[in-house]
Amino acid sequence: xxxxxxxxxxxxxxxxxxxxxxxxxxxxxxxxxxxxxxxxxxxxxxxxxxxxxxxxxxxxxxxxxxxxxxxxxxxxxxxxxxxxxxxxxxxxxxxxxxxxxxxxxxxxxxxxxxxxxxxxxxxxxxxxxxxxxxxxxxxxxxxxxxxxxxxxxxxxxxxxxxxxxxxxxxxxxxxxxxxxxxxxxxxxxxxxxxxxxxxxxx
Numbered sequence: 001x002x003x004x005x006x007x008x009x010x011x012x013x014x015x016x017x018x019x020x021x022x023x024x025x026x027x028x029x030x031x032x033x034x035x036x037x038x039x040x041x042x043x044x045x046x047x048x049x050x051x052x053x054x055x056x057x058x059x060x061x062x063x064x065x066x067x068x069x070x071x072x073x074x075x076x077x078x079x080x081x082x083x084x085x086x087x088x089x090x091x092x093x094x095x096x097x098x099x100x101x102x103x104x105x106x107x108x109x110x111x112x113x114x115x116x117x118x119x120x121x122x123x124x125x126x127x128x129x130x131x132x133x134x135x136x137x138x139x140x141x142x143x144x145x146x147x148x149x150x151x152x153x154x155x156x157x158x159x160x161x162x163x164x165x166x167x168x169x170x171x172x173x174x175x176x177x178x179x180x181x182x183x184x185x186x187x188x189x190x191x192x193x194x195x196x197x198x199x200x201x202x
Contacts, residue, residue: 030193097150
């Protein structure tokens with residue numbers, strides 16, 4: 001698990017992202033999953049940017065606390081790549097639960113928000129669901145049965161504190177988490193692709 005957690009975001013080294021609705025070009029199952037994760041990361045980063053433009057006070061704000069999404073302990077000290085993808089799948093389910101919760105709480109508080117932000121937020125949710133289906137499909141041969149439903153009940157106050165400010169800061173933390181785990185997914189799935197296909201090219 002340590003290796004999985006030590007993967008660092010690629011930042012400026014991200015490969016060129018295809019347009020939002022263009023078909024993913026790689027013919028292999030793992031290659032398509034990597035492309036999907038890269039596209040999700042691009043969209044999550046854009047969603048975070050739109051949110052910071054909307055809530056300008058966040059430019060100087062550093063959220064407290066560590067990761068909101070945590071990985072379950074690996075079954076062994078050096079998990080296989082398939083086991084890492086299984087752990088990643090569980091983390092992505094938590095992310096899906098969080099973005100569902102953001103949508104619910106924002107709608108309760110403000111109704112429909114600014115169009116670009118709202119549209120992209122919905123697209124991120126759908127893209128994340130698609131990625132969960134992809135990782136489930138990649139691990140179909142494993143003994144365990146993976147589910148793709150959100151892993152979050154959305155029944156507690158954000159960060160234990162109510163109020164509009166608390167909700168905005170909590171939403172900011174969720175969006176940061178989505179960027180982190182989408183990048184995490186792209187890197188982990190790329191390792192799986194390299195192992196299965198014998199090439200790093202996608």
